[in-house]
């Protein structure tokens with residue numbers, strides 16, 4: 001399949017550029033700016049997009065455009081730093097602006113019938129600017145601050161924009177990217193769920209032949225869609241295993257198993273490992289220790305299962321493209337570790353498996369579209385994310401069987417009421433909602449009797465990427481109903497509070 005290569009010069013928006021191109025149904029891949037030529041050319045690119053970046057072109061060690069890119073003779077679109085690097089490489093002049101330009105701006109076209117036709121409001125974020133264009137370039141658009149807001153060399157098909165077409169703050173920016181990849185690079189918009197499925201099936205069959213394949217399904221979107229794709233490719237050569245850790249939400253195990261059976265015609269082997277997990281967690285209260293124990297225990301249970309199944313040679317992993325890209329991105333500051341994230345099914349590399357990763361090149365929205373096209377139910381495809389360590393991270397303090405079932409019961413009431421009121425599910429405005437059980441007891445009164453019981457917190461957030469989040473302004477009456485039902489129906493909880501912190505400074509989960 002043809003493709004577009006996006007070179008990452010250290011931009012926080014690099015992945016967004018790739019998503020916009022994929023949304024135009026064009027396949028693309030992201031590479032660090034200095035990736036080897038063989039690697040970049042191996043995807044047979046029909047054009048290059050150069051991302052923004054934090055450096056100045058004339059700074060020591062600044063990223064640059066590798067020579068072979070020009071030798072291919074293919075179209076290039078440089079965005080922000082990418083435009084400056086292009087200008088610099090082709091003999092134009094780049095200088096520091098008197099003032100850093102950040103935020104909204106307006107541009108005015110200098111020409112008709114270009115990729116900028118539908119763009120007027122744009123998002124800027126740059127320190128340097130072009131002061132002289134390279135030979136062969138003409139001005140396509142100007143802004144109050146920059147006479148060269150967009151430039152192009154029609155003959156060589158080289159283009160540069162000072163603003164960021166990939167972000168939502170640039171209305172119609174996606175049309176500019178689409179125009180570049182389709183009209184200028186000549187790509188066909190053929191990257192659709194159907195073609196993704198078809199291509200994956202070919203690739204999976206080629207990789208595994210008639211070997212047996214094992215999949216760990218957690219109930220999350222990624223592991224389910226990965227297993228579904230592999231099942232579609234090789235049918236009963238796949239054994240999908242669902243480990244019931246005893247730390248799941250109410251009915252979760254049954255829902256996943258029935259989705260597999262009814263919608264895919266695939267069996268899901270359920271392993272009941274609840275006792276083992278709860279034993280391992282006894283008396284542990286430290287959040288990171290709880291996470292470590294669950295991750296470790298999962299591996300042991302899964303190893304044992306694989307042995308019983310005669311050690312299949314292949315293992316399905318639901319790795320998705322952002323995970324792959326993050327691990328090879330250029331020297332962006334590595335984020336400080338806040339908490340250890342485990343994916344159930346995130347198994348160590350020293351296990352004796354060859355990995356099958358059918359979602360390795362897909363973004364989350366593509367994974368969902370593929371899941372739907374494969375016939376998985378909406379309830380599974382649009383399920384809220386659930387942390388790998390399960391309810392342990394929502395059961396603050398010691399994780400006992402009694403406290404987990406208390407939490408599960410309260411959580412089920414919240415979910416039931418939010419669903420009824422239309423706050424959950426696709427496009428309903430709440431990205432994630434759950435109950436947290438607190439190891440705090442307080443005094444209450446119920447039917448003339450004094451109570452001294454635990455408190456529960458409701459968490460409901462809205463977010464686009466789970467990196468930042470805001471709390472949902474749920475109606476008071478709905479909160480009242482949920483609180484009332486929890487205190488009345490769940491033994492051991494006599495007080496309910498609502499978490500009104502955003503992320504940051506809080507995180508979404510409490511542990």
Ligand code: XMP
Nearest residue numbers: 340341342343385387388389466507508509
């Ligand atoms: P935090 O609490 O870090 O959570 O704001 C961000 C998102 O990640 C989910 N989460 C996890 N997901 N394994 C996962 O697969 C984990 O260990 C884990 N911990 C948190 C959390 O539910 C939220 O969606």
